[in-house]
Amino acid sequence: MADRILTSAEVPAYVAARPALRDLIDPGTLTVTEVGDGNLNLVFVCADATGRRLVLKQALPYVRLVGPEWPMTEQRAVREAAALEVHGALSEHVCKLVDFDPEAYVLALEDLSDHEVFRTRLNAGGAHEGVPERLAEYLADVAFGTSIASLTEAEFRGRAAAAINPELCEITEDLVFTEPFLGAERNSVRPALDTLVAELRADPAWQAAAMAMKRSFLSTQETLLHGDLHTGSVFVRGSAHDGDLSVRAFDPEFACYGPIGFDLGMLWANLLFAGARAAALGESARAEALFGTLDTSWDTFTQRLRGHWPKRRASERYPDAYLDGWLTAIRADAFGFAGCEAARRTVGLAKVSDLETLDDARYAVVGTAMLRLSRTLLVDRATLTPQRVAEAAAGELRAAERAPR
Amino acid sequence: MADRILTSAEVPAYVAARPALRDLIDPGTLTVTEVGDGNLNLVFVCADATGRRLVLKQALPYVRLVGPEWPMTEQRAVREAAALEVHGALSEHVCKLVDFDPEAYVLALEDLSDHEVFRTRLNAGGAHEGVPERLAEYLADVAFGTSIASLTEAEFRGRAAAAINPELCEITEDLVFTEPFLGAERNSVRPALDTLVAELRADPAWQAAAMAMKRSFLSTQETLLHGDLHTGSVFVRGSAHDGDLSVRAFDPEFACYGPIGFDLGMLWANLLFAGARAAALGESARAEALFGTLDTSWDTFTQRLRGHWPKRRASERYPDAYLDGWLTAIRADAFGFAGCEAARRTVGLAKVSDLETLDDARYAVVGTAMLRLSRTLLVDRATLTPQRVAEAAAGELRAAERAPR
Numbered sequence: 001m002a003d004r005i006l007t008s009a010e011v012p013a014y015v016a017a018r019p020a021l022r023d024l025i026d027p028g029t030l031t032v033t034e035v036g037d038g039n040l041n042l043v044f045v046c047a048d049a050t051g052r053r054l055v056l057k058q059a060l061p062y063v064r065l066v067g068p069e070w071p072m073t074e075q076r077a078v079r080e081a082a083a084l085e086v087h088g089a090l091s092e093h094v095c096k097l098v099d100f101d102p103e104a105y106v107l108a109l110e111d112l113s114d115h116e117v118f119r120t121r122l123n124a125g126g127a128h129e130g131v132p133e134r135l136a137e138y139l140a141d142v143a144f145g146t147s148i149a150s151l152t153e154a155e156f157r158g159r160a161a162a163a164i165n166p167e168l169c170e171i172t173e174d175l176v177f178t179e180p181f182l183g184a185e186r187n188s189v190r191p192a193l194d195t196l197v198a199e200l201r202a203d204p205a206w207q208a209a210a211m212a213m214k215r216s217f218l219s220t221q222e223t224l225l226h227g228d229l230h231t232g233s234v235f236v237r238g239s240a241h242d243g244d245l246s247v248r249a250f251d252p253e254f255a256c257y258g259p260i261g262f263d264l265g266m267l268w269a270n271l272l273f274a275g276a277r278a279a280a281l282g283e284s285a286r287a288e289a290l291f292g293t294l295d296t297s298w299d300t301f302t303q304r305l306r307g308h309w310p311k312r313r314a315s316e317r318y319p320d321a322y323l324d325g326w327l328t329a330i331r332a333d334a335f336g337f338a339g340c341e342a343a344r345r346t347v348g349l350a351k352v353s354d355l356e357t358l359d360d361a362r363y364a365v366v367g368t369a370m371l372r373l374s375r376t377l378l379v380d381r382a383t384l385t386p387q388r389v390a391e392a393a394a395g396e397l398r399a400a401e402r403a404p405r
Numbered sequence: 406m407a408d409r410i411l412t413s414a415e416v417p418a419y420v421a422a423r424p425a426l427r428d429l430i431d432p433g434t435l436t437v438t439e440v441g442d443g444n445l446n447l448v449f450v451c452a453d454a455t456g457r458r459l460v461l462k463q464a465l466p467y468v469r470l471v472g473p474e475w476p477m478t479e480q481r482a483v484r485e486a487a488a489l490e491v492h493g494a495l496s497e498h499v500c501k502l503v504d505f506d507p508e509a510y511v512l513a514l515e516d517l518s519d520h521e522v523f524r525t526r527l528n529a530g531g532a533h534e535g536v537p538e539r540l541a542e543y544l545a546d547v548a549f550g551t552s553i554a555s556l557t558e559a560e561f562r563g564r565a566a567a568a569i570n571p572e573l574c575e576i577t578e579d580l581v582f583t584e585p586f587l588g589a590e591r592n593s594v595r596p597a598l599d600t601l602v603a604e605l606r607a608d609p610a611w612q613a614a615a616m617a618m619k620r621s622f623l624s625t626q627e628t629l630l631h632g633d634l635h636t637g638s639v640f641v642r643g644s645a646h647d648g649d650l651s652v653r654a655f656d657p658e659f660a661c662y663g664p665i666g667f668d669l670g671m672l673w674a675n676l677l678f679a680g681a682r683a684a685a686l687g688e689s690a691r692a693e694a695l696f697g698t699l700d701t702s703w704d705t706f707t708q709r710l711r712g713h714w715p716k717r718r719a720s721e722r723y724p725d726a727y728l729d730g731w732l733t734a735i736r737a738d739a740f741g742f743a744g745c746e747a748a749r750r751t752v753g754l755a756k757v758s759d760l761e762t763l764d765d766a767r768y769a770v771v772g773t774a775m776l777r778l779s780r781t782l783l784v785d786r787a788t789l790t791p792q793r794v795a796e797a798a799a800g801e802l803r804a805a806e807r808a809p810r
Contacts, residue, residue: 148623153578154571156623161566166559173558182722208726215627215731218553218561219664222624259624317587321613326620 004104006058008032011044014056014106020099021108025052040064040072040253045113053111054098059253072167076253077105079165083255084109086224090145093138095235095250112248115235122231122274123354125283128290130240132297134247135229135267140304143260143330146224149312160221160257168254169218172227177214180344181207187347192364196371197347209378210343213336220259227254229263230341230352231270261330264301265337268294269377272342272393273354276369279397280362287397291390298334298386302327332381335389339377342370368403369396409509411463413437416449419461419511425504426513430457445469445477445658450518458516459503464658477572481658482510484570488660489514491629495550498543500640500655517653520640527636527679528759530688533695535645537702539652540634540672545709548665548735551629554717565626565662573659574623577632582619585749586612592752597769601776602752614783615748618741625664632659634668635746635757636675666735669706670742673699674782677747677798678759681774684802685767692802696795703739703791707732737786740794744782747775773808774801 006014009032016027029049036043042058059077063070081100084107088094099108118131143149148156179187181200189197200206226233226249233251238244275290309323345352346367355366376392377384411419414437421432434454441448445468449461464482468475486505489512493499504513523536548554553561584592586605594602605611631638631654638656643649680695714728750757751772760771781797782789 148620153575153623157569157571157574161569164562164566166562169562170559204724204726207724208730211723211727212730212734215553218558219627220624221626222620318616319609319612321609322616325613325617329617 005060006042006044006056006104006106008034008044011046011056014104015046015054018099018101018108021054024098025054026050036064040076045111047111053113055109055111057107057109059105074105076165076168077107078102079163079168079255080251080253081107082163083224083226083252086146087138087142087226087249087252091138091141093134093247093249095248109250112235112237112250115237115246115248117232118234118236118247119231119270119274119353121236122290123277123357125278125281125286127239127241128271128274128293130245131234131236131247132267132271132293133300134245135234135249136264136297136300137304138247138249139229139260139263139267140301140308142226143223144305144308144311146257147222147260149308152313159224163224163255163257165227165254165256168227169256172254173214173218175348175350176340176344177210177217180340180346180348181210184349186349189347189367190360190363192360193346193367193371196368200343200347200371200375203375205379206375209336209381210340213333213340213378216259216333216336217262221257222260223257225254225256225258226252226263227256227258228252229266230345231267231274232352259330259333259337261333261335262337264297264330264334265339266341267297268334268389269338269341269345270352270354271297272338272373272389273345273352273366273370275393276366276397277354277358277362279394280358280366288390288394291393294389295386298331332384335377335381335384338389339374339379339381342377343374346370346374365397365400368400369393372396372400410465411447411449411461411509411511413439413449416451416461419509420451420459423504423506423513426459429503430459431455441469445481450516452516458518460514460516462512462514464510479510481570481573482512483507484568484573484660485656485658486512487568488629488631488657491551492543492547492631492654492657496543496546498539498652498654500653514655517640517642517655520642520651520653522637523639523641523652524636524675524679524758526641527695528682528762530683530686530691532644532646533676533679533698535650536639536641536652537672537676537698538705539650540639540654541669541702541705542709543652543654544634544665544668544672545706545713547631548628549710549713549716551662552627552665554713557718564629568629568660568662570632570659570661573632574661577659578619578623580753580755581745581749582615582622585745585751585753586615589754591754594752594772595765595768597765598751598772598776601773605748605752605776605780608780610784611780614741614786615745618738618745618783621664621738621741622667626662627665628662630660630663631657631668632661632663633657634671635750636672636679637757664735664738664742666738666740667742669702669735669739670744671746672702673739673794674743674746674750675757675759676702677743677778677794678750678757678771678775680798681771681802682759682763682767684799685763685771693795693799696798699794700791703736737789740782740786740789743794744779744784744786747782748779751775751779770802770805773805774798777801777805 011032012027012030015021026048031047033045044056047053059074062068063072084097096110235248237246271293275287279287416437417432417435420426431453436452438450447463452458464479467473489502501515640653642651676698680692684692
């Protein structure tokens with residue numbers, strides 16, 4: 001239980017009482033705005049008279065969206081702070097943690113008010129160039145820095161065990177893996193997808209592949225995952241074109257040790273949603289470019305990990321053939337996890353605005369294409385390539401466009 | 406640090422002071438024999454005047470074989486006690502834990518003096534029938550009972566994290582995975598194998614496959630493993646023929662959550678050593694029967710797990726196709742781990758008497774065959790079957806017999 005739940009009026013006194021904060025921002029001239037629009041937490045943007053800014057994020061002991069009748073551990077703030085610290089030491093593409101108060105479960109974070117949420121930009125037709133690749137660098141840096149490639153085995157096992165986050169992981173297990181595939185009361189789709197959802201529910205190969213990915217998520221501990229790396233968990237500012245692109249992953253409260261391909265697969269599925277939305281809106285070149293980011297981000301990921309490879313532990317001079325096999329396994333995993341995300345964001349409880357804000361005709365096209373793509377990504381994950389996924393996405397969209405309604 | 410290290414003379418007073426023990430055996434008439442012939446611990450066999458018997462096993466803070474200059478955590482006794490308790494509740498084929506003293510790191514165990522070590526029996530040409538199958542039942546019961554098939558996800562994650570055993574696992578990582586394949590001072594073979602060991606050291610595909618199994622061992626948490634299930638970790642008494650066969654796995658101090666295929670693979674490699682030894686000694690029918698135990702034990706394992714399957718958690722009605730895929734993955738893992746064990750017991754620090762007690766000519770045949778089999782098991786693990794492994798074992802032995810020396 002948090003010592004207390006902050007209000008905007010209490011924030012200046014809170015800042016004044018934290019040595020790590022009161023020198024960074026002036027509690028005496030603070031203006032505070034509560035902006036939490038997520039489902040779980042309070043978020044206060046603080047600015048002082050000299051223009052210095054800071055964000056405070058407090059985990060509540062329940063789901064904010066629902067209220068105290070859905071309790072949820074504030075320990076997620078401990079996991080988020082730990083992930084931000086570890087990831088921030090390995091990559092610049094992570095929101096910076098300034099301070100953590102483990103008694104009130106308050107994180108102090110760099111202010112990113114001049115950034116926008118990547119999904120918001122994508123939905124508005126904004127530039128994506130460079131963002132998937134920066135995120136791939138982040139994931140490769142973390143994959144190397146938190147795995148047995150660079151840690152001793154005993155340290156790795158200790159870190160993985162210390163990072164367990166069972167309550168938050170259970171949400172992922174239910175919402176990403178179980179419910180979309182095996183059925184749940186809280187699933188929903190518009191009528192145009194009813195037939196395809198019934199097909200999913202009667203397709204053991206599709207379901208079994210999803211459950212195999214669930215087993216992988218539950219039983220594989222390779223790296224400290226972000227755990228929820230969709231395009232709504234990324235802040236962006238500027239563009240690669242102007243050379244001032246800034247990319248910051250945030251909100252890693254689902255962080256745990258898990259399979260490397262998980263974050264990559266979540267990201268890929270959300271990029272596929274953005275591309276499918278663009279295609280349905282008639283922006284075919286933009287759709288193609290977005291589908292192409294699976295290839296460019298995978299290329300960035302592999303190059304980055306290969307770049308780290310010579311720094312691997314001296315006692316473990318694994319042959320290069322090992323790295324090739326590892327990358328192949330990571331990619332197959334990532335396709336499988338992308339297949340889970342493609343389905344769950346269409347039929348499960350937590351949907352994406354890319355799809356949900358479309359009119360019924362476009363919803364039918366994008367929803368159908370993403371569900372069919374889910375099956376391909378899952379069942380064929382061991383043999384796919386990013387290019388083949390891009391072709392499959394375009395093909396499913398064309399087929400869904402032509403389908404009688 | 407243990408409170409004290411027991412001597413035989415101190416055991417009666419120790420038993421008298423433990424409420425869980427003094428009613429089971431009479432401290433006043435106790436005869437105590439120290440029989441520890443393992444590398445790590447003290448083992449006292451206790452008998453009272455009425456013939457009641459009990460075994461006390463105390464973990465020392467160092468490797469007994471080497472002395473205090475090789476320190477080793479006594480926490481292994483905690484892990485062993487926890488594994489015996491969990492496994493014993495799921496299977497009868499486990500040495501029974503009577504009491505555990507976490508302050509002195511003393512386990513009280515059922516006396517199995519009327520049993521013999523399975524490897525000892527095998528080396529003497531004794532009956533193996535039924536033993537691999539009983540062990541396969543044990544592994545299937547544990548695989549079901551300690552995995553997400555029967556535990557809630559949050560409980561599974563909590564149990565896996567609580568079971569970490571990094572110091573003992575590091576021994577496995579070094580001795581089973583790293584050193585035999587990447588080289589180490591403490592490796593050794595007789596001259597007949599020098600050429601083949603040089604081939605291993607120059608074979609990236611063989612090495613990379615072994616390192617992929619190491620990654621799997623480090624990063625997969627599926628079930629509470631025994632962790633060291635070779636034929637020297639199994640007590641047997643009687644025979645399947647007489648209907649009085651008793652099989653008891655013991656010494657699970659390497660227990661940790663790991664991939665289900667690990668224990669099965671360790672066991673299989675040791676059965677292959679027993680079969681190869683029999684072949685080299687001219688007992689061809691016995692060799693064939695021992696090679697055939699991979700198939701019969703795999704069949705038992707799958708039937709047993711399929712038998713548990715309808716009892717899986719009601720909330721998780723995974724399709725049967727999932728079980729098929731899971732079994733296929735377990736089998737491929739088991740072959741890969743068997744390939745590691747086949748090599749490490751030939752070239753690594755900890756060898757097996759099956760091979761080491763052979764004369765030079767037979768050593769060359771068995772060592773060559775087991776090393777070549779290691780490569781097949783590792784590189785082809787995804788496509789092998791138990792029958793094909795049995796054929797490969799027989800084929801490698803014939804080839805090694807014919808080779809000029």
